[in-house]
Amino acid sequence: MSVFAGDIMQAKEISLMSVTRFPGHTRAFLKIQDGCDSFCSYCIIPYARGPSRSLPEAEVIKNIVKLNQAGHHEVVLTGIHLGNYGHDLTPQTNLLRVLEAVERQKNVERLRLSSIEVTEISDDLITFMAESKTLCRHLHIPLQSGDSRILALMRRNYDAPFVKSLLYKLHKTAPDIGIGMDVMVGFPGEDEVAFENTRQLIEELPVSYLHVFPYSERPGTRAVDLPGKVEDRDKKRRAEILRTIGKKKRQAFAQLFIGKELSVLVEGEKKNDQDWNKGFSSNYIPVMIERSRVPAANTIVRVVPEFVREGKLYTRHIIREQ
Numbered sequence: 424m425s426v427f428a429g430d431i432m433q434a435k436e437i438s439l440m441s442v443t444r445f446p447g448h449t450r451a452f453l454k455i456q457d458g459c460d461s462f463c464s465y466c467i468i469p470y471a472r473g474p475s476r477s478l479p480e481a482e483v484i485k486n487i488v489k490l491n492q493a494g495h496h497e498v499v500l501t502g503i504h505l506g507n508y509g510h511d512l513t514p515q516t517n518l519l520r521v522l523e524a525v526e527r528q529k530n531v532e533r534l535r536l537s538s539i540e541v542t543e544i545s546d547d548l549i550t551f552m553a554e555s556k557t558l559c560r561h562l563h564i565p566l567q568s569g570d571s572r573i574l575a576l577m578r579r580n581y582d583a584p585f586v587k588s589l590l591y592k593l594h595k596t597a598p599d600i601g602i603g604m605d606v607m608v609g610f611p612g613e614d615e616v617a618f619e620n621t622r623q624l625i626e627e628l629p630v631s632y633l634h635v636f637p638y639s640e641r642p643g644t645r646a647v648d649l650p651g652k653v654e655d656r657d658k659k660r661r662a663e664i665l666r667t668i669g670k671k672k673r674q675a676f677a678q679l680f681i682g683k684e685l686s687v688l689v690e691g692e693k694k695n696d697q698d699w700n701k702g703f704s705s706n707y708i709p710v711m712i713e714r715s716r717v718p719a720a721n722t723i724v725r726v727v728p729e730f731v732r733e734g735k736l737y738t739r740h741i742i743r744e745q
């Protein structure tokens with residue numbers, strides 16, 4: 424495979440844009456890690472973005488404080504391979520240490536993780552998430568497939584039984600956790616049996632929403648040379664099947680919180696929705712609050728949802744402003 428990525432493979436530092444405000448957005452995004460060393464067979468990122476590198480811990484904290492002072496009550500920590508955070512730093516550190524420091528110092532009201540690999544969700548992280556007052560009980564996991572043979576072809580370093588046991592552990596420790604998953608359909612070699620294994624696994628797991636996308640070839644990656652290309656019409660059909668499951672799961676998960684108190688960060692008005700302000704709960708359920716009851720946009724309120732429609736909770740019942 425000949426891929427010319429130039430000097431990016433030598434990159435040692437992360438470039439952080441000096442953003443201290445995201446006007447018009449309640450949530451702020453802070454990139455604390457870039458690059459990846461994993462070389463999954465379908466992915467061009469390690470060639471394009473270079474090795475994993477992290478923003479020093481003190482810089483992470485400093486930027487979270489700045490964003491909070493600029494009016495953001497929620498900061499989303501992002502990275503290409505967030506679970507690898509800190510492994511390149513001297514002295515070495517990790518994501519959990521940053522989360523603990525933010526919690527201890529009360530730097531921001533809410534902290535959220537953008538996406539994390541299933542192998543990087545440690546027991547300590549699960550316990551911390553279950554007990555934390557700052558870290559949102561929400562994980563977004565790039566599963567990609569629920570079939571162990573396809574996962575091996577993708578060069579992912581886990582199999583279906585591992586995913587299953589981790590998700591049950593997560594659910595047992597933090598039953599209200601919102602778990603989203605990315606799933607790729609139509610990877611080379613994904614026959615009907617492999618797809619069915621993915622479908623069954625997802626159907627069974629305590630997942631609250633899905634992002635489904637069809638595989639598309641990236642020149643220069645190993646997957647290009649794999650046999651067993653999947654027809655576009657099969658990719659489309661499989662994606663539809665999983666999207667339908669995703670909608671049902673979103674609805675069923677939201678339904679669990681009718682009548683239960685939730686903390687919601689309220690966003691601004693949407694021009695096309697006259698009566699409701701949208702917000703997100705800590706466990707990432709969209710919650711619509713009757714506009715006349717909303718104290719102000721960009722506030723965290725406690726609400727009791729009354730009904731659910733298309734995966735969104737609705738309420739006129741605000742208990743108090745946090």
Ligand code: SF4
Nearest residue numbers: 459461462463466468
């Ligand atoms: S899919 Fe994710 S983990 Fe795999 S190589 Fe790409 S960025 Fe890295």
